Amino acid sequence: MPEQKNIPFNRPAVTGHEESYLLEVLRRRKFSGGGEFSRRCGSWLRQRFEVPAALVTTSGTHALEMAALLCRLEPGDEVILPSFGFSSTATAFVRCGARLVFVDVRASTMNIDPEAVAAAIGPRTRVIVALHYAGVPCDMDALNQLARSHDLVVVEDAAQAIFSKYGERLCGTLGDYGCFSFHETKNLQCGEGGALLVSSADQVGRAEVIWEKGTDRARFFRGEIDKYTWRDIGSSYVASELTAAFLLAQLERGRELTEARLRIWDAYRQRLDPLVDGGRLEVARVPEGSTHNGHIFWVKVKDLAERTAFLSYLADQGVHAVFHYLPLHSSPAGVRFGRFHGEDRVTTRDSERLVRLPLFDGLEEVECVADAIEGFYRNVE
Numbered sequence: 296m297p298e299q300k301n302i303p304f305n306r307p308a309v310t311g312h313e314e315s316y317l318l319e320v321l322r323r324r325k326f327s328g329g330g331e332f333s334r335r336c337g338s339w340l341r342q343r344f345e346v347p348a349a350l351v352t353t354s355g356t357h358a359l360e361m362a363a364l365l366c367r368l369e370p371g372d373e374v375i376l377p378s379f380g381f382s383s384t385a386t387a388f389v390r391c392g393a394r395l396v397f398v399d400v401r402a403s404t405m406n407i408d409p410e411a412v413a414a415a416i417g418p419r420t421r422v423i424v425a426l427h428y429a430g431v432p433c434d435m436d437a438l439n440q441l442a443r444s445h446d447l448v449v450v451e452d453a454a455q456a457i458f459s460k461y462g463e464r465l466c467g468t469l470g471d472y473g474c475f476s477f478h479e480t481k482n483l484q485c486g487e488g489g490a491l492l493v494s495s496a497d498q499v500g501r502a503e504v505i506w507e508k509g510t511d512r513a514r515f516f517r518g519e520i521d522k523y524t525w526r527d528i529g530s531s532y533v534a535s536e537l538t539a540a541f542l543l544a545q546l547e548r549g550r551e552l553t554e555a556r557l558r559i560w561d562a563y564r565q566r567l568d569p570l571v572d573g574g575r576l577e578v579a580r581v582p583e584g585s586t587h588n589g590h591i592f593w594v595k596v597k598d599l600a601e602r603t604a605f606l607s608y609l610a611d612q613g614v615h616a617v618f619h620y621l622p623l624h625s626s627p628a629g630v631r632f633g634r635f636h637g638e639d640r641v642t643t644r645d646s647e648r649l650v651r652l653p654l655f656d657g658l659e660e661v662e663c664v665a666d667a668i669e670g671f672y673r674n675v676e
């Protein structure tokens with residue numbers, strides 16, 4: 296009997312420099328935010344993304360909450376977002392009293408459909424959320440055009456899209472606010488962490504106040520004022536120095552981590568090509584002019600029944616594939632806080648067909664996963 300494989304879905308990346316940076320923090324005895332590593336992460340992100348401010352946060356969820364607060368929403372204001380998405384994205388806006396207007400996605404990317412957005416815009420609409428699913432950029436020209444003509448704010452949920460590009464421009468810099476996640480399931484990780492990119496210099500001051508528990512402490516630390524005070528609402532969104540030290544090691548190896556994932560993504564794409572051509576599987580189509588970051592390799596099978604059989608067959612072969620998301624609009628909170636606008640042509644149908652294959656830095660078993668998938672289809676009518 297050949298040895299049973301055990302291929303995990305994810306294994307968080309470690310670059311090797313985390314340890315020495317963390318030891319440096321221990322030696323310096325400065326643990327809260329605002330230290331040397333926090334500063335270096337902020338300036339690394341600011342320079343790489345060419346934005347006036349990059350604030351390292353305790354999570355991607357918190358970066359989204361900060362963006363929502365920066366939108367200055369009032370009760371009854373509406374936020375348009377894809378139903379195929381993550382709870383944090385929705386919750387961030389509900390906390391500000393907004394009503395959620397869920398719309399459909401395009402099947403080729405599972406990203407928000409600008410035509411559905413256009414149809415959903417009403418007198419109370421304030422924000423469009425562009426969630427770059429699987430690190431593949433949304434159709435930002437169309438979304439930004441809608442935002443300009445209706446005076447709306449664009450928040451990018453770029454949690455999965457660090458280093459992805461739309462044309463020559465990086466995701467996270469394409470709207471008003473860009474939100475990254477460095478959760479351990481993401482391409483670059485520090486356990487729990489995130490960052491908020493602010494595109495307009497006008498908003499930097501308020502963003503820093505929200506970040507620092509509603510105070511102007513960030514300015515005080517820079518020596519711009521001689522005492523700090525309570526200015527506005529905010530919360531404890533600043534990441535600790537330990538988090539920043541770990542994160543800096545990952546940022547500095549960001550290119551290599553991304554390239555490693557893209558090689559695995561491309562290997563899956565090539566190996567599964569016959570099944571795609573044969574009409575068994577669908578895979579993401581990366582729009583012309585865009586590049587992605589290899590965050591997720593998804594396939595779509597025929598339907599829910601086939602997916603259940605597919606996942607259990609792979610599990611028997613020691614391959615841990617997973618699915619997500621359950622549509623937000625039909626979840627208990629989604630029903631309470633929002634509504635779906637337009638026709639649900641893709642979201643529900645395709646969320647029942649989608650499977651994520653194992654993908655992480657150091658994965659060597661692409662062939663085994665592909666063999667298992669081929670094995671499954673040899674037994675299917």
Ligand SMILES: *Cc1c(COP(=O)(O)O)cnc(C)c1O
Pocket residue numbers: 354355356357380381383384426452454455475476477478487488489
């Ligand atoms: C991971 C993720 C988040 C939340 O990030 P955390 O750092 O886990 O809080 C939000 N949106 C999307 C699309 C994500 O993938």
